[in-house]
Amino acid sequence: MRFTSLKLDSLRDLFIEELRDLYSAESQLIEALPLMANAAHSATLKSAFNHHLAQTKEHAARLERIFSGIGEKAAGETCEAMKGLVKEGQQLIDAKGDANVRDAGLIGAAQRVEHYEMAGYGTARSLAKRLGENEIASVLQQTLDEEGETDKKLTSLAESQTTPQASSTGSR
Numbered sequence: 399m400r401f402t403s404l405k406l407d408s409l410r411d412l413f414i415e416e417l418r419d420l421y422s423a424e425s426q427l428i429e430a431l432p433l434m435a436n437a438a439h440s441a442t443l444k445s446a447f448n449h450h451l452a453q454t455k456e457h458a459a460r461l462e463r464i465f466s467g468i469g470e471k472a473a474g475e476t477c478e479a480m481k482g483l484v485k486e487g488q489q490l491i492d493a494k495g496d497a498n499v500r501d502a503g504l505i506g507a508a509q510r511v512e513h514y515e516m517a518g519y520g521t522a523r524s525l526a527k528r529l530g531e532n533e534i535a536s537v538l539q540q541t542l543d544e545e546g547e548t549d550k551k552l553t554s555l556a557e558s559q560t561t562p563q564a565s566s567t568g569s570r
């Protein structure tokens with residue numbers, strides 16, 4: 399979210415801004431998730447990333463439908479927070495070392511993304527309700543639920559991953 403030189407006169411202005419932030423976030427993820435899937439070592443993690451890529455494309459499409467329904471443009475905002483999260487994810491994609499440890503790092507990066515999205519969709523959903531946009535609120539809730547399910551799935555992968563072999567030959 400970027401509030402620089404933003405004029406917010408109404409809740410609707412804020413709502414549109416939140417939706418554009420989410421749209422930018424989803425668009426960035428459509429680029430980033432294939433790289434995460436490619437970098438994942440475990441087949442389960444790879445398929446979780448690919449499954450969420452398909453969901454992410456649908457999330458972006460839902461936002462596009464919301465925008466066209468209210469006669470606003472989807473573009474015009476860059477989600478700087480997602481840029482940072484993707485950059486951190488890139489560091490793990492580029493990381494060397496034990497495959498299971500790198501997978502655990504990728505899961506952590508992905509869960510940060512999901513939590514960011516959950517915060518954004520929760521906010522947007524609540525604003526939609528306040529604005530009496532109940533249909534939009536339920537579409538946003540649907541996406542929010544999917545982000546939450548993805549987060550839970552990642553938690554179970556994080557806990558079920560094969561414990562990495564101690565590769566250190568150090569004194570401990």
Ligand SMILES: [Fe+2]
Nearest residue numbers: 424454457515
């Ligand atoms: Fe999403």
Ligand SMILES: [Fe+2]
Nearest residue numbers: 512515545548
């Ligand atoms: Fe997501």
